[in-house]
Amino acid sequence: MDLIRLRNVDKKYKNGVTAIYDLNLAIEKGSFVFVIGSSGSGKSTLIKMLYREEKPTKGQVIVGGLDVAKLKNKKVYKLRRKLGIVFQDYRLLPKLTVYENVAFALECIGEKKDTIRTKVLKALEDVGLKNKVHEYPGNLSGGEQQRVAIARAIVNDPKLLLCDEPTGNLDPEKSMEIMKVLESINKSRGTTIIMATHDKEIVNKMKKQVITLKDGHLVKFKQKGTYVE
Numbered sequence: 001m002d003l004i005r006l007r008n009v010d011k012k013y014k015n016g017v018t019a020i021y022d023l024n025l026a027i028e029k030g031s032f033v034f035v036i037g038s039s040g041s042g043k044s045t046l047i048k049m050l051y052r053e054e055k056p057t058k059g060q061v062i063v064g065g066l067d068v069a070k071l072k073n074k075k076v077y078k079l080r081r082k083l084g085i086v087f088q089d090y091r092l093l094p095k096l097t098v099y100e101n102v103a104f105a106l107e108c109i110g111e112k113k114d115t116i117r118t119k120v121l122k123a124l125e126d127v128g129l130k131n132k133v134h135e136y137p138g139n140l141s142g143g144e145q146q147r148v149a150i151a152r153a154i155v156n157d158p159k160l161l162l163c164d165e166p167t168g169n170l171d172p173e174k175s176m177e178i179m180k181v182l183e184s185i186n187k188s189r190g191t192t193i194i195m196a197t198h199d200k201e202i203v204n205k206m207k208k209q210v211i212t213l214k215d216g217h218l219v220k221f222k223q224k225g226t227y228v229e
């Protein structure tokens with residue numbers, strides 16, 4: 001079953017730049033998909049349209065059965081509950097501990113304390129950081145901070161995990177650690193993962209599906225792909 005469908009999607013920004021042209025995509029539930037292409041090719045714009053940070057100018061974006069562009073602002077939470085997001089720069093709250101960072105969103109939706117504890121510890125276990133629950137982000141390495149950000153994104157077991165250049169600030173060794181974590185989340189939780197990157201080494205090693213964008217056009221959608229320019 002498809003978790004994501006894009007039909008004839010154009011995205012033109014207000015300054016007149018068209019970032020995406022006539023994009024058609026179907027992504028199956030449980031997939032692990034890389035979105036690749038050089039800087040400015042439209043990777044972030046595609047990711048942003050999936051969580052309604054940007055709306056398409058034309059066409060349809062369906063995520064988990066929701067018509068994203070048509071969602072009223074007050075219904076956007078319905079989409080956001082279906083997904084987690086990881087950014088290049090981690091975006092952790094520096095004054096909260098690892099545990100509190102991961103628990104924060106669950107507290108906001110009024111989840112019970114016991115449930116929060118179970119979910120947070122499971123998420124931290126899944127990213128291999130159960131021994132750092134009481135640390136503050138400032139005392140962690142970049143790779144560890146990114147693993148906290150991943151734990152935060154998956155804590156409520158979303159169907160979809162969006163990652164925009166998650167290894168962009170990390171060295172090759174730490175980047176591969178992050179990829180192993182993402183791969184295990186994809187396998188054990190069945191979470192669909194879409195990851196924008198321009199890290200060729202990672203894409204070639206992981207052998208996942210690859211969507212290649214060039215100047216806003218889809219040039220290739222390959223199963224078990226490698227990075228080709």
Ligand code: ADP
Pocket residue numbers: 013014015017018019037038039040041042043044045046
């Ligand atoms: P990538 O993630 O592959 O680097 P982006 O999606 O960020 O590509 O950008 C695609 C194109 O859209 C680029 O030409 C970029 O300058 C433009 N763009 C991105 N965001 C905006 C914005 N908010 N306003 C105007 N143009 C933008």
